[in-house]
Amino acid sequence: MRIATVCGSLQTRSRNRALLERAAAVAPAGVEVVADDALAALPLFNPDIEDEGATPAAVARWRRHLSESDAVLIACPEYGHSLPGALKNGIDWVIGSGELNRKVVAITAAVLHPSRGLRGLAALSDTLHAVDAQIVWRDSIVADAGADAALVDLLARLAEAAAEARARAAE
Numbered sequence: 001m002r003i004a005t006v007c008g009s010l011q012t013r014s015r016n017r018a019l020l021e022r023a024a025a026v027a028p029a030g031v032e033v034v035a036d037d038a039l040a041a042l043p044l045f046n047p048d049i050e051d052e053g054a055t056p057a058a059v060a061r062w063r064r065h066l067s068e069s070d071a072v073l074i075a076c077p078e079y080g081h082s083l084p085g086a087l088k089n090g091i092d093w094v095i096g097s098g099e100l101n102r103k104v105v106a107i108t109a110a111v112l113h114p115s116r117g118l119r120g121l122a123a124l125s126d127t128l129h130a131v132d133a134q135i136v137w138r139d140s141i142v143a144d145a146g147a148d149a150a151l152v153d154l155l156a157r158l159a160e161a162a163a164e165a166r167a168r169a170a171e
């Protein structure tokens with residue numbers, strides 16, 4: 001079981017990045033949590049780029065990160081009551097190519113208080129519905145001593161849903 005992580009924050013000292021690193025550390029046996037900073041290298045989405053023939057290497061890498069996974073875990077901050085532009089840009093790059101279509105996805109935000117980050121998650125959820133992603137876990141996680149337990153729950157739900165999706169696909 002391979003879970004691709006996506007950090008919606010590009011800054012180095014990111015609470016969301018730290019949360020994703022904890023997810024990798026607490027993942028159960030048999031669940032591989034794989035990070036990739038492909039999002040940061042993407043050009044701004046413009047259909048002309050691919051219409052002109054070539055897919056940029058950064059775009060191919062981003063799509064591969066998603067497609068080679070059974071499920072995706074996104075942790076992202078709320079910026080301006082919405083999702084970060086970099087993450088929206090990344091999703092725009094896969095609307096046509098389909099790497100997130102029907103994908104099993106968990107979305108979270110590393111926050112200091114449970115009331116924070118929820119509008120960002122709502123906006124992210126709307127965007128993921130546009131690609132028909134299957135959102136199986138959506139909540140903020142307070143970045144404190146309880147975060148590991150929340151991540152264990154999240155990963156269990158994500159792995160269970162991905163296994164169900166895999167079994168359905170094999171029918």
Ligand SMILES: Cc1cc2nc3c(=O)[nH]c(=O)nc-3n(C[C@H](O)[C@H](O)[C@H](O)COP(=O)(O)O)c2cc1C
Pocket residue numbers: 009010011013014015016017076077078079080081082110116117
């Ligand atoms: C430009 C900017 C806009 C922000 N807008 C919001 C917001 O609308 N709502 C919110 O709860 N937090 C907002 N924040 C706070 C960030 O969500 C918070 O700092 C978050 O921890 C950043 O994520 P990171 O630590 O993973 O980089 C904003 C921060 C910045 C820098």
